Amino acid sequence: MSRKHKKKLNYRFVCLVCFMLCIIFMIFGYIKYRSPFYTTYTIEAGSELTVDDLLKRNASSPEILTDIKKGVLDTVGTHTLKVKCDTGRYEVNLKVIDTVAPVITFKEETLCYVGDDITAASIVESAKDETTITYKFKEDYQFETGKATYVEVIATDEGGNQVEGSSTITVIEDTEAPVVNAAVGIYINISDSVAYKKYLSVTDNRDSYDQLDIKVDTSKVNIGTAGYYPLTYTVTDRAGNSTTATSKVVVKDRNDKEHKETAEKLASEFVEKFASTGSNKQEKLKLCFDELYDHFNRTSVHYGTLDAYYQDASYGFRTNSGDCLVMISMMRMICDELDIEYVPIIRTDSSNTTNHYWIIADTGDGYYHYDVYRHQGGLKIYRYTDEMLDEWNAKYNNLDAYNKNAYPARETK
Numbered sequence: 001m002s003r004k005h006k007k008k009l010n011y012r013f014v015c016l017v018c019f020m021l022c023i024i025f026m027i028f029g030y031i032k033y034r035s036p037f038y039t040t041y042t043i044e045a046g047s048e049l050t051v052d053d054l055l056k057r058n059a060s061s062p063e064i065l066t067d068i069k070k071g072v073l074d075t076v077g078t079h080t081l082k083v084k085c086d087t088g089r090y091e092v093n094l095k096v097i098d099t100v101a102p103v104i105t106f107k108e109e110t111l112c113y114v115g116d117d118i119t120a121a122s123i124v125e126s127a128k129d130e131t132t133i134t135y136k137f138k139e140d141y142q143f144e145t146g147k148a149t150y151v152e153v154i155a156t157d158e159g160g161n162q163v164e165g166s167s168t169i170t171v172i173e174d175t176e177a178p179v180v181n182a183a184v185g186i187y188i189n190i191s192d193s194v195a196y197k198k199y200l201s202v203t204d205n206r207d208s209y210d211q212l213d214i215k216v217d218t219s220k221v222n223i224g225t226a227g228y229y230p231l232t233y234t235v236t237d238r239a240g241n242s243t244t245a246t247s248k249v250v251v252k253d254r255n256d257k258e259h260k261e262t263a264e265k266l267a268s269e270f271v272e273k274f275a276s277t278g279s280n281k282q283e284k285l286k287l288c289f290d291e292l293y294d295h296f297n298r299t300s301v302h303y304g305t306l307d308a309y310y311q312d313a314s315y316g317f318r319t320n321s322g323d324c325l326v327m328i329s330m331m332r333m334i335c336d337e338l339d340i341e342y343v344p345i346i347r348t349d350s351s352n353t354t355n356h357y358w359i360i361a362d363t364g365d366g367y368y369h370y371d372v373y374r375h376q377g378g379l380k381i382y383r384y385t386d387e388m389l390d391e392w393n394a395k396y397n398n399l400d401a402y403n404k405n406a407y408p409a410r411e412t413k
Contacts, residue, residue: 035090036062037083045074045098045159046130051083054092059085072096074130076158098159102129106153106165113174113206114145115238120153123167131158138164145171174239178204178212181405182233182245184346187307190251191223199247200233201405207237221249228305250307259310266317267333281338282363285370288334289382292372297321304329306344306357327372328357335361343367348403366411386410 036059043049051062065082066072072079073096081092105125112118120135127133138152148168155163183199196216204212217232229249236242271284274291278284296316302325304312309329316326317333328344335342340361347356358371358381369389371381379392386404393401 036085036087037090037092040093040095042095042097043073044100044130045076045096047073049073049094054081054083059087061086065089076131098129098131098157098161100130100159101161102127102133102155102157102163104128104133104155104163104165107167109148110167110169112143112169112171113239114171116171118143118169118171120151120155123151123153123165123169124155127155129157133157141169143169143171145173147171174206174237175241176205177241177243178202178207178235178237180233180235180243180245181403182231182247183406184348184403185248185250185306185406186231187250188223190226194223194249196231196233199406200235200245202235204237206239212237218249221251223249223251226251226308250305259314263310263313263317263329263333264337266314267330267337270317270330271334271337275338280363281340282365284338285334285340285361285363286382288338289331289370289372292327292330293374293380293382295320296327296372298374299323302326306346309333324357324373325355328359331359331361331370331372335359343407345369345402345407347401360407360410367408368411385412387412 036057037054038056041054043053049064049068051064054064055062062085063083065084066080068081072081072094076096076098079094079096081094083090083092104127107123107125110123112122116122120137124135133155134157135153135155138154141149141151143149148170150166150168152164152166155165179202181201186194186196186199188194196218197214200214202209202212202214213236215234215236217234221229221231227250229251231247231249233245233247234242235245270291271288275284275287278287297320299321300323301315301321302312302323303315304310304325306325306328309325309332312322312326312329313333316322316330332342332344340363342359342361345358345360356373358369358373360367361370362368369381369384369386371384373381375381375392375396379396381389381392384392
C-alpha cells in the first residue's frame with residue numbers, strides 16, 4: 001500500500017471518529033437538556049394543578065412560571081404554560097376540558113316584577129359548575145302581568161354539558177315601599193360637612209341600595225348656626241313607592257364652653273368622692289350610678305339641651321337635683337372623667353308626651369343601658385341589655401322605647 005493511500009485512509013478514519021463523537025455529544029445533549037415536562041397535559045376544569053403533575057420524569061427545581069390562578073384552570077381550552085427547571089425553560093400546552101354537567105336547582109315558582117329583565121337565569125335557585133354556565137329558554141315566551149307562565153330552560157356549561165329545568169314565572173307589580181330607618185339625632189359642629197346618608201339604613205323587597213332614589217331635604221338645616229333643625233329623607237324605589245323619614249340635626253357651637261370647665265371640675269370632684277374605692281371603670285361607674293340613683297332629687301328643672309349639657313351638669317352637681325336631662329348630663333360628664341365611651345339615647349315612643357334620656361356606655365365589654373332615673377316598679381336600669389329593656393317596656397308603656405337602629409350595637413348577655 002502506497003504512502004499516499006495510507007494517508008488517505010488515516011484521514012477518513014479521523015473524520016469518522018470526529019463524526020461519531022459529534023453524534024455522541026448531540027445524543028448526550030439531547031438527553032441532558034430535553035424537556036422533562038409533558039408537551040401537552042389534559043386536566044378537568046376546576047381541578048388543582050401542581051408542577052409535579054406536568055413532569056414526565058424527575059427534574060431539579062421545577063416551577064410553573066405562568067400565573068394559573070387567573071382564570072386558567074376553570075376556562076375550557078388550551079393554555080400555554082411557561083415552566084422551568086435546572087435544565088432550562090420550556091412550554092406545556094395545558095388542555096382544560098369539562099366533562100361534568102352543572103348541578104342546578106330550579107325554582108318551582110318564580111316571581112318577577114313589572115319592568116324586570118326576565119331571562120332564563122331568572123328561574124335558577126342555585127347553580128354549581130367549574131365553568132361559566134349560559135341559560136336560554138326553549139321557546140320564545142310571552143309574559144303577562146298577574147299570569148303564571150310555564151317555561152323550560154336549557155343550561156349549558158363551557159364543555160357543552162347541558163341540564164334542563166322548568167318553572168312558572170309570574171309577573172307582579174311592586175307595591176311595597178322601602179323600609180327606612182333614620183338616626184334620631186345627627187350631632188355636628190358649626191360648619192362641619194355632613195354625609196347625611198350614612199345616618200340612614202334602607203331595605204327594599206326588590207331594589208338594592210344603589211337602585212333606590214334617596215333624596216335628602218336639608219332646606220331647613222343651617223349648619224352655620226347652633227340649634228336643632230329638621231331633616232327629611234325620601235326614599236323611592238323603581239316602581240315609584242316612597243317612604244319618608246325624619247331626623248334631627250343638632251348643630252353645636254364648639255366655642256360655647258363657658259360652663260365646660262366648671263362641669264369638668266365638679267365631675268372630677270364627684271368621681272373622687274364617690275368612686276375612689278373602685279378598682280376599674282365598671283366599678284367606678286357603678287359607685288357613681290348608685291349615688292345618683294339613691295340620693296338625687298328628681299325635679300322638672302333643666303337649663304340646657306341634649307347637646308348643650310355642661311350647664312345642666314354643673315347645676316346637677318351643685319344642687320343634687322334636676323330632671324332626666326340633668327341626670328344624663330351628669331352621667332356624660334362622669335363617663336368623660338372615667339374615659340368611658342357612651343352614646344346618649346332619646347325616647348321615641350309617640351305615646352309618651354314628654355322626652356326622656358339615658359345613655360348606653362361601654363366600660364370595656366360592650367354597650368349596655370344605664371338610666372339613673374327611678375322608674376315605675378322600682379326599676380334600676382343598670383347594665384341592661386335590649387332584651388331586658390324590652391321586657392320592662394312591655395309592662396310600663398314603652399317608657400324607655402327608642403330607635404334601636406340609630407345606635408351602636410348593644411350586648412345581648
